[in-house]
Amino acid sequence: MDNHKQLRFLSLTKELRKLTKKMYDFVDIEMTKERYEERFFTEFKPFADEVHYKASEWKELAMEWVDYESPKYIYTMQITNLFDNITGMAITVCQPRARKKNVIETIKSIEYILQTIESQMHVSIEGAGTTCDRS
8 A cells, every 4th residue: 555545544534533523413413303304405414425425435445454554453344344334323323313322332433443543554754754653
């Protein structure tokens, strides 16, 4: 995996962590069906689309990274599951009938895996001649 891809992968991992944290904001909103419908196209759908777009690119890079780096405790199945969970949660957190406890537990799982990946990244910063070892 070349340096440019590693930097992009690290950047996307950080962005997904921020989006995951934003999911907590949606969980705490008291949502009625009417309020959900009025906010769907202005707030919820754009959020879910952003998560899906970034997670799709992230997944490709993550699979390549796992094959290239063989990191500890991170496997291709976890990457696939994380992708499914984060894209599913981007929709679920906004729904009025979402079970808060299940949603929070899934978000915590997503955060943990993203944090674990970020901590294992080894990215060489171009031009600086240094290595950013996140372990």
